């Protein structure tokens with residue numbers, strides 16, 4: 001259902017175009033109903049209440065002329081019912097108790113207290129004259145009473161006159177609302193300007209106090225049946241005159257004829273009150289009347305003619321919008337009193353409580369600050385007119401209705417909408433004085449309540465039991481209300497005398513309705529009562545009579561109310577802080593404190609979150625740092641592992657080399673000087689040993705070891721050759737010395753050992769260097785790899801390949817260089833040995849040594865070593881092999897043996913005979929095995945070797 005606000009009223013007339021669905025009238029669930037005979041079949045049971053035009057043809061086509069009114073029977077206006085004499089005169093003529101009058105606050109509306117108030121002493125109303133009440137009022141602009149004396153007769157003859165409301169504008173504005181004149185002028189009547197009536201009002205002819213009692217006449221269903229001539233309704237005079245039994249003239253603050261629409265009714269009965277509520281006064285508007293007379297129609301209205309509630313809502317928000325100096329908080333509750341039980345209409349999901357959800361019993365409580373209030377009651381905070389209207393529409397849906405004799409959709413409960421307005425100066429203490437506009441000092445929160453009450457209609461009889469039960473409750477509560485109002489005058493008198501100030505003798509507690517209205521009735525609130533009547537009646541004469549009686553009762557009630565209820569409403573005190581019960585209820589203050597608290601929390605949270613962020617960043621940094629460290633550690637470990645591996649590999653190689661060296665040594669040691677037999681011809685002896693072994697038994701291990709040694713030396717120990725070039729000289733000198741000293745090659749072996757040791761040291765140094773280089777290369781490679789990782793994949797491959805290939809190339813180059821150096825070294829050693837031998841020869845070395853050697857060789861050749869054993873170089877002279885015998889051996893024989901050996905080698909393919917008779921190791925064999933390579937290397941100098949020399953020497957000898 002659409003919930004838009006009433007459209008702006010261009011004039012007093014009803015809106016012409018479609019209006020919001022709210023207020024929804026009589027769209028409530030029915031509690032049952034009377035026979036359909038009483039209901040208007042044309043009236044929808046749900047949805048918007050249709051304009052009454054279908055039921056009521058509208059104003060009488062020819063309104064009764066004023067002249068048709070019966071002349072009052074007496075100048076006092078007293079009819080046959082003497083008791084009602086006071087009630088037949090204008091309520092404005094009723095006296096106000098002096099004490100009350102003195103207590104009346106000055107009218108903030110007019111801003112001035114009427115200096116002289118006329119007495120309201122009951123008096124006769126000859127010529128139906130009205131006396132000005134002269135009561136300063138919160139609800140009128142002047143506080144002056146009105147008088148219809150003089151000028152009154154100038155009006156039209158339309159007795160049931162409908163006086164047009166002054167033109168007003170409800171201009172469109174934001175927030176689905178529209179501004180009403182309520183916020184721009186104090187009294188709708190004040191702004192009339194042009195009309196005669198309004199001129200009269202502006203001249204102070206309108207008298208209204210803090211309690212406004214108005215009567216609205218509903219259009220009759222059919223003018224044919226109505227007992228014409230008995231009723232006269234004069235809107236201009238605010239007069240209703242009845243010329244029937246118990247007839248009389250009834251004057252009220254406002255009398256609305258059948259021509260007056262809801263807008264005009266609102267403007268006169270509630271507009272000012274709503275404004276006062278916004279300024280901090282409590283206000284109560286209620287509609288009272290017989291069933292079917294238009295209470296709900298007036299309070300809620302229809303889509304095309306919004307009633308008091310929607311128009312009040314519009315004005316509330318208009319006021320808020322136009323009062324920027326204050327901030328407001330609105331909360332709304334909606335309850336009904338049905339069969340003397342209170343129901344929360346906002347807590348009901350649907351239905352009207354009959355078969356609806358069970359509710360916690362709502363009770364009425366009272367405290368000094370809040371007065372009488374219902375609890376527990378749901379209050380909804382609303383922020384827009386639409387929202388507020390929706391809430392109320394929801395409550396309407398839950399309200400109980402039923403069909404009665406006079407109303408197809410009769411309200412069977414009293415419905416109370418309460419809008420609590422909290423307001424506070426925007427800058428507390430900022431302005432330093434009272435707000436010019438509101439006259440309110442800045443400071444605390446002001447809480448006021450607007451109660452809008454649609455009472456259930458009184459009815460004489462009902463046809464069903466249920467209706468009767470409802471009716472009895474309704475009637476009882478309305479009776480109690482009447483009683484309380486009646487007794488208010490007694491109370492006033494007692495109060496004036498200083499007794500019963502609390503009004504304890506008043507039967508407020510006799511019904512929930514009066515208890516709830518206690519605050520308003522006892523004068524704490526501005527009050528506006530709208531009594532609805534219907535002058536005509538369809539049906540029999542009896543019905544018409546009964547109806548007339550009911551109507552008169554309503555008029556009497558209205559008169560009593562106007563006469564007895566005295567409002568001394570004061571602006572609500574501002575609640576400062578949240579202290580006390582009242583303060584705790586002030587949501588605005590609570591919210592302000594909550595906001596402050598939340599802000600503090602927010603700041604604390606912001607701080608802590610900042611700290612948290614910092615801490616998180618710190619932790620993140622630390623984690624990153626740790627991750628980096630871990631990575632570095634892992635890299636380091638990896639490098640260490642690689643180094644370890646490299647070192648292990650190198651150590652293995654060293655061990656291997658050492659083993660080889662030891663092997664060489666052991667050869668030397670094992671030979672126990674046999675080498676000395678080979679002496680300076682170690683190479684030769686080695687070669688011959690290997691040759692012989694290979695020839696005799698082909699012992700691979702030996703060859704392999706020898707090859708291995710050569711290989712090792714060829715790959716490792718080459719770096720120090722240059723260094724050793726000087727050492728080599730030294731060594732050769734040593735060798736020379738040793739040779740010269742001992743002459744048996746022992747010195748040469750030692751020198752050789754020394755050379756090997758130094759070579760080993762060199763190799764170790766070289767290995768260390770290689771380790772370093774390897775490490776550097778790996779680091780470079782890893783850094784290149786890591787750089788490559790950050791680059792595209794291609795980069796990684798290229799980087800790695802490049803580094804590896806470069807490394808390999810470097811190593812190859814190094815190996816090649818070392819090989820070359822080794823060759824140099826070998827050549828140098830050979831040259832040194834040759835030089836030594838040449839020296840020996842030059843110095844005339846004993847030939848016998850050669851012979852001995854030759855004979856030794858011979859012996860060795862004759863008796864080869866056992867198979868598989870290392871060749872035992874001749875370390876000692878065998879028994880029975882004297883030098884003398886050696887000398888006796890013919891050189892030829894020696895030569896022959898040698899030749900045979902050589903021939904044998906040649907035949908086996910180990911040696912190749914040269915063109916000039918020289919021999920050399922076969923090149924292919926050299927390539928085949930390292931041993932052969934070593935042999936080849938050693939045999940090369942054989943051409944000029946000691947063997948050859950010895951052979952030559954032997955031959956020479």
Ligand SMILES: Nc1ncnc2c1ncn2[C@@H]1O[C@H](COP(=O)(O)OP(=O)(O)OP(=O)(O)O)[C@@H](O)[C@H]1O
Pocket residue numbers: 026049050051052053055056217218219258289290291292293294295296297298404407409410411412455456457458532
């Ligand atoms: N001033 C009016 N102009 C046109 N139609 C009216 C007027 N007042 C009442 N009606 C119509 O009369 C019928 C009864 O009105 P309404 O329901 O407001 O009476 P009520 O006093 O609330 O009755 P109850 O006490 O049974 O709830 C409705 O259809 C309504 O439209």
